[in-house]
Amino acid sequence: MSSAMASTSANLEPLFSFLSTSYATLEQTFNRIPGSAVIARYVKSSHQNDPGRTLLELFLAAFAIWTLLQSRTRADKDDRHFIKFTEKEIDELVNEWTPEPLAEPLSPEEQKELESVPVIVGAQGPRPKLNTGKTVLNFTGTNFTGLAGNEGIKEKAIETLRKYGLGSCGPPGFYGTVDVHVQLEHDIADFLGTEDAILYAQGYSTISSVIPAFAKRGDIIVADRGVNFAIQKGIQISRSTVRWFDHNDLKSLEDVLQGIAKERKKKKAPLTKMFIVTEGIFEKDGVMTDLPKLIELKYKYKYRLILDESISFGSVGRTGRGLTELFNVPASQVDMLVGSVANGLASCGGFCAGSKYVVYHQRINSSAFVFSASMPPLLSVSASEGVNILRNTPSILSTLQENIRTVRGILDKLDCITIPSHPASAMIHIYIRTPTPTLQIPTGSGKPSNPTSIHPRDPPTFDIETEERLLQDVVDEALAQGVLITRARRLRGQEMVEARPSIRLAVSAAFSKKECEKAANVVKAALVKVLGKRR
Amino acid sequence: MSTAASYLSAVKAADARARARGETPVATPALSFSSSVTTSSEDTILDDGEVVSSDALSYPTIPPTSEQVFSTVHTEFGHCANAEYRYTSQHPAGTPVKPHIEQDPPYYVLFTTYVSYIILILFGHVRDFTRKYFNPGEFKHLIPHDGYAPITSDFDSFYTRRLKARIDDCFSYPVTGVAGRTIVLNERKSKDYNRTFYSTGRKVRALNISSYNYLGFAQARGGCADAVEESIRRYGVSACGTRLEGGSLDLHAQAEALVARFIGQEDALICSMGFATNSTIIPALVGKGCLVVSDELNHASIRFGVRLSGANVRMFKHNDMNALEDLLKEAISQGQPKTHRPWKKILIIVEGLFSMEGTMTNLPVLLELKKKYKFYLFIDEAHSVGALGPHGRGVADYFGVDPRSIDILMGTFTKSFGAAGGYISGSKAVVDRIRVRSHSHAYAEAMTPPVLTQIIASMASIMGVAPALPTHGSTGTITKGRIVEQESPEPYPGRAPASILPSWMDLPPAMREGTEGRDRLRRLAFNSRYLSRALEKLGFIVYGHDDSPIVPLLIFNPGKMALFHRLMLQSNTPIVIVVVAYPATPLVTSRVRFCVSAAHTKADIDVVLKACDWIGDVLDLKHAPGERWSLEKITSNAVELVRMESQKHA
Incomplete structure (x- = not known):
């Protein structure tokens, strides 16, 4: 027993000597630190004067460390909602848990919906061939200017391919800024008359990244109730305070702006960034914003304007510059002018035009720009060539407007439908006219809607399922007659406000007047046939 | 290193031999670059007059023999016929995945890194303070004016203005042409400390070890x-x-x-x-x-x-x-x-x-x-x-x-x-x-x-x-x-x-048969493993998996990042690299990120290693423990190095 003790202490001998030497070195090092004597003296004297104080200081130090460590552990565990389980209970809970399937298989209706998507075999354009073998007049493609299939653009694209390859293989920050991108940015800025522009690789992702690049938590966004899905998502990501105004109602906008100003004055709220977010021509229904009035309001209430011209850029104005050209407003007055290269210039991607600083800010802070590869150079050159063609060929836009007039001239007379779209909009939406006109009559007292909610006070009522079914019948009927049109596809259940079901015609400058007449008459006949049966 | 002239004469000779065998270049565009047909090998060397390019980038170090046929443009996809320089990217079956251990640098490196950041931040604030008084115009967009809040406050943009701006010449470099094995830079300079850049008009070809071109499909030919x-x-x-x-x-x-x-x-x-x-x-x-x-x-x-x-x-x-x-x-x-x-x-x-x-x-x-x-x-x-x-x-x-x-x-x-x-x-x-x-x-x-x-x-x-x-x-x-x-x-x-x-x-047949694709995969696997292991043997702290084509080399000190970038660009054979720092990485672990490609040849990796070896000494970056090899030993034993059992993660 005692020998065991002795051997243990012998074993521990090196440990003891190690401890004593390390203590000595520690003391030495401590003494060597400049100012250590002061600390030692302070601790000694404070302990002499009042041993309780040493204890208190130690306690305080321990508390400080504890608090520091506390913030690093997760808050949940100390949450009063946290339940402590034993290992066994956890295992049981894990075994019991059955997740929902990752995705429900499609219902027959959804399957049908998916199968009703037309597939084009070969080149996209005004007269493509479908997988059924049928050649149709295509009123679905966003080929407003008819640049798709342009031989000059194809040649340029091939030339670029042979010099640059296809992919850019990198984000703009890391050797993905190719000279042709810089050129297109310059071309667009020059075309619109802004200081600078920035390119994104996808049209849809442009605005949903531009909004959160500027609007942050605590900032104020005033947005139209009818904005498209991409804007809704951008606003959601931004986490800003949102106020809504009635769809395309600038009177309502002014009321909301006044309300905010009043509220802020009362609260003495600090100055924050304030934005008006709306569309030039609305993707949902083709309605056009009164830009001059909007600009006036923006200056009056000191807001910045984020304008989505994804539909209007390349489809209105003398040469397709969009709303700013149509209303003769300098584009520099729109703070962030967002457009789609994919729609307007029949290529791919999107852009945001604005002042030098607005663009520079996005180059560092806009996630869809920073974290994405830049667009393939040949598509960028195609778009540059598109700008060039639009600039030099005003007849494209006059043909387009002429075609729109032709189509509208035939469809406007029809009494089974309503067309909300602006007469100049190349995107024509067709609603079924409801038998009882509940749509327009305000049932309430005419009070303004609540600006904190996206839902208007008197929402229009419509039966989505029936209307979609009827409209699909119209689409099928038109297709049988050789005209390809489509329902506006919506993510039902994901949009903040359900859009009214509509048929969406996209008119192109590539059609002849005859073709437009033919197509409009086919659509008209299909509408009459399907909707006439209903009554 | 062969010169342009000797290379071209070798190519002409190879062409002549091919013609003597009766193979004629085919005119169909779809076939003219296929691997099975000897095309005029001059096609594989781009002659771009106005671009400043070193011979090492334009011409392979070893001219082709009459048996070897290269169908790719060397500047896009390097010519490498040595079948030894191939590897298969695969996890050895039945072995557990070893956890990745991140090596820590010596304490003085961490200490100086933190001190650098503190100095940068202090200087930034001092400059902000003085500039606001002496040159308020510069801050106009950062302070409220006419009732508008600024788009970014001076506080939010501090990092970008005072830290990132110092090394802005490392980012968003304008380029032209194919982002393949090499890339052509539109040279730019700044007279006002990176606030604005102007183009010098010179085009410089550089070895590209930065683009995400893993299999080398960034090609304008083929x-x-x-x-x-x-x-x-x-x-x-x-x-x-x-x-x-x-x-x-x-x-x-x-x-x-x-x-x-x-x-x-x-x-x-x-x-x-x-x-x-x-x-x-x-x-x-x-x-x-x-x-x-x-x-x-x-x-x-x-x-x-x-x-x-x-x-x-x-x-x-x-x-x-x-x-x-x-x-x-x-x-x-x-x-x-x-x-x-x-x-x-x-x-x-x-x-x-x-x-x-x-x-x-x-x-x-x-x-x-x-x-x-x-x-x-x-x-x-x-x-x-x-x-x-x-x-x-x-x-x-x-x-x-x-x-x-x-x-x-x-x-x-x-x-x-x-x-x-x-x-x-x-x-x-x-x-x-x-x-x-x-x-x-x-x-x-x-x-x-x-x-x-x-x-x-x-x-x-x-x-x-x-x-x-x-x-x-x-x-x-x-x-x-x-x-x-x-x-x-x-x-x-x-x-x-x-x-x-x-x-x-x-x-073309080589693509249909999948031989070309397999070759690309095996070249990439070799290059990835070679670069990552060689850098380690040189003494650098390298993160990541051996088989990863992304090879991060740790730099730590913010000041060394820009220097590394500039030195690589100014070396005999210009090399473009990507440096990444906070906020993309934790504050202290700033790094260079190499992206290896199948388009690189072993000689290209050697060029990178040589440059890194020198810069690593100059900037004191070699902090990894373990056995070190000399550059010569590494380049002459590349195949052994690649095929060695993994030790890093043991």
């Missing part, structure tokens, strides 16, 4: 480019419209069928932008009441998508499977916050290969955990697809795992395939659900035909095509946008059935 040219003639450049509203082409269906076959999943869908693939599709999978468990180093697009989805998010320590298991136990036992209701579903999102770390996800352990905890697994293969695995099919292929045991495999075409956009693959039910629910399918423009063609051509050449020579016009029938195949396909990872490729697409 089978893929020929196919793309043909597609532009046939289809134009735009798909005009969204997938659900008339923007669906036969090419989309063909590409999707091919992607599903390549990945080994039942179905796949394609999105026109890589970032948007995550940001618009994750919300279609999860929502309120669901839990997303995400690796802390996941890409911004994943975070964007998860935030949009409305699901709860929990993060776990990078690649730490124990932390993940603890988190899962807690999440499942506690249920949803406050209500304690069980989660509807749990989705784990990780990346196959992490873009800043070069680390690989621990797939075998993840799949073990998946069995027990019943979560769904989403792997972002943006960097790993094409770049890893003996067949280039990504992490599942690398670890020899059935891809269908992973619920969702997402990836992009920007990197390995030299195209753009991304894909999602999974079971048919899942992919169809995404088709009707994802934002991009309904509202975003469809992918354009040239991009689709590049994807089809590059993917088919990695897989090889079966049967090798199809009779023309035997395209599978497209019914309702889906391809219905006529013959029974080869099992995964088999060749691509010819019936799902566009009937007009004419790939």
